[in-house]
Amino acid sequence: MLGGRPSRIPVGNVVSIATLELMQATGAWFPQAHHDPQTMATLAAAGHEILGYDTVMPVFSVTQEAAALGCEVDWGGPQMMPGVKSHPFAGTGEFQLPAGWLKHPAIQVVLEALRQLREQLGDRAVIVGKVMGPWSLSYQLMGIEEFLVATLQEPERVRGSLAALKEVVVAFAAAQIRAGADIICLADHATGGMVSPAMYRDILLPIHQELAGRIGAPLVLHCCGNTTDRIHHFARSGIDCYHFESQVDPEVAVSAARGKITLMGNVNNPQTLLRGGPEEVREACRRAIRAGVQILAPECAVPLQTPTANLQALVAAASS
Numbered sequence: 001m002l003g004g005r006p007s008r009i010p011v012g013n014v015v016s017i018a019t020l021e022l023m024q025a026t027g028a029w030f031p032q033a034h035h036d037p038q039t040m041a042t043l044a045a046a047g048h049e050i051l052g053y054d055t056v057m058p059v060f061s062v063t064q065e066a067a068a069l070g071c072e073v074d075w076g077g078p079q080m081m082p083g084v085k086s087h088p089f090a091g092t093g094e095f096q097l098p099a100g101w102l103k104h105p106a107i108q109v110v111l112e113a114l115r116q117l118r119e120q121l122g123d124r125a126v127i128v129g130k131v132m133g134p135w136s137l138s139y140q141l142m143g144i145e146e147f148l149v150a151t152l153q154e155p156e157r158v159r160g161s162l163a164a165l166k167e168v169v170v171a172f173a174a175a176q177i178r179a180g181a182d183i184i185c186l187a188d189h190a191t192g193g194m195v196s197p198a199m200y201r202d203i204l205l206p207i208h209q210e211l212a213g214r215i216g217a218p219l220v221l222h223c224c225g226n227t228t229d230r231i232h233h234f235a236r237s238g239i240d241c242y243h244f245e246s247q248v249d250p251e252v253a254v255s256a257a258r259g260k261i262t263l264m265g266n267v268n269n270p271q272t273l274l275r276g277g278p279e280e281v282r283e284a285c286r287r288a289i290r291a292g293v294q295i296l297a298p299e300c301a302v303p304l305q306t307p308t309a310n311l312q313a314l315v316a317a318a319s320s
Contacts, residue, residue, distance in 0.1 A: 014183075014264070015298075031078075111179040118179070173217070174216070243265055268284060
């Protein structure tokens with residue numbers, strides 16, 4: 001996917017494409033797919049075996065690290081994604097990571113699922129690991145509002161959180177690579193509307209540059225929302241690929257990337273994939289291809305009610 005000469009434009013995902021229809025087809029259901037490695041691997045493999053994507057990615061939630069680091073998590077159910085319910089770093093400047101967090105069941109389930117996928121699929125699909133970035137982990141451990149206020153009023157507290165949590169990113173990414181991941185998704189939501197491009201440049205960009213140098217695998221950045229005003233910063237990060245949303249015009253994204261970072265995306269979820277039909281999906285794909293997007297993908301974790309036929313339409317568009 002990140003290099004080489006594919007026979008068609010690749011189609012993949014670095015965030016969740018789990019749906020109710022895929023759970024029904026595989027018998028692998030939420031919330032068990034967040035806890036049991038065999039169930040997790042079975043549901044992830046459906047992305048390749050049923051949808052025809054060139055990737056498999058078994059981390060369906062954004063809460064695996066949060067659970068290991070002391071957050072209370074609601075693991076949801078077949079029609080609800082997990083969510084964080086408590087913030088252990090709230091109201092404190094002491095950023096102490098729990099001893100042995102890498103051995104926590106929420107971490108180990110991902111590593112075992114990756115091992116199973118590597119054994120099952122061999123080289124037939126790109127196996128994707130996923131880590132939450134230090135900015136996103138700070139949201140979870142401090143609370144979004146408290147963390148964002150601290151970026152303005154307590155910048156040293158913010159730097160302390162980011163410094164502690166970047167080590168979680170490196171350690172978990174390294175463990176996933178050893179378990180069989182080919183590439184790593186870094187999900188870090190310093191998005192427009194919440195974080196200014198100047199704040200990203202001054203605070204988070206140097207950390208992303210460090211992570212790009214320390215994580216020993218191709219790295220895909222996922223950042224939600226309208227990031228048009230910071231893609232040129234992402235292109236300076238040393239990260240290999242940026243996975244972007246439909247709020248960003250694909251032609252503008254290609255121009256901003258300046259050939260320095262591969263682009264992956266950006267088929268709309270709530271209108272096109274969830275409520276549209278296969279032809280609407282194919283047209284969105286054609287627009288992305290015409291713009292110069294190198295890898296087709298849904299823009300973000302897909303809604304659980306998304307039809308299988310719409311997700312398969314990405315492959316049909318790539319092959320036509």
